[in-house]
Amino acid sequence: MNQNLVLFVDDEPNITSALKRSLRREPYEILSATSAQEALELLATRNVDVVISDEKMPGMSGSEFLAEVCRRYPTTICMMLTGQASLDAAIRAINEGEVYRFFTKPCNDADLRVTIRHAIQQQNLARQSRRLLQICQEQNSLIDALERENPGVSRVATDASGAILVDAIEGDVDDLLRQIEQQLQGRDPSPPA
DSSP, rough: OOOOOOEESSOOOHHHHHHHHOOOOOOOOEESSSSHHHHHHHHHSSSSHHHHHHHEOOOSOHHHHHHHHHHHOOOOOEEESSSOOOOOHHHHHHHHHHHEEEOOOOHHHHHHHHHHHHHHHHHHHHHHHHHHHHHHHHHHHHHHHHHHSSSSTTOOOOOTTEEEEESSSSSSSHHHHHHHHHHHHTTSSSSOO
């Protein structure tokens, strides 16, 4: 599996450098961008799991940027880390950017580490869930195709206790089971005389 990616977006490079240093021992790769535009260019080429953005940046605010990330990359988890914490910015970030967590600067490094770990765990679980759903849908399609080709093939009869009933078309069940066992062992499947 590929290493998880976390992207910090802040127009102050010393902030992203400090964050990178404080998280250097974490089990994910850390990327940084100094503008929303640079971050969007990175997101177009890398599969980023978590984006953490400042609010007050030139060109595009963090809440506008996170709303765009949410629209373009709906599986990416968005967070905000800002020194300009206004109620309006927080509401906009949560409503438009579907922000997972809102931090104010300076934030506690341990809180940030734990939150990122939880976000990545959630991201990995969501990815696994999507993969399992796809497998289930493929299996259902296969069963539907088999049922169209062989009507009734997927129907299973059970008795009152839930045991599966086997209908033997020719001969009795013991003969049928003996034939199956012989085929599995590579012997001649013809019934004994």
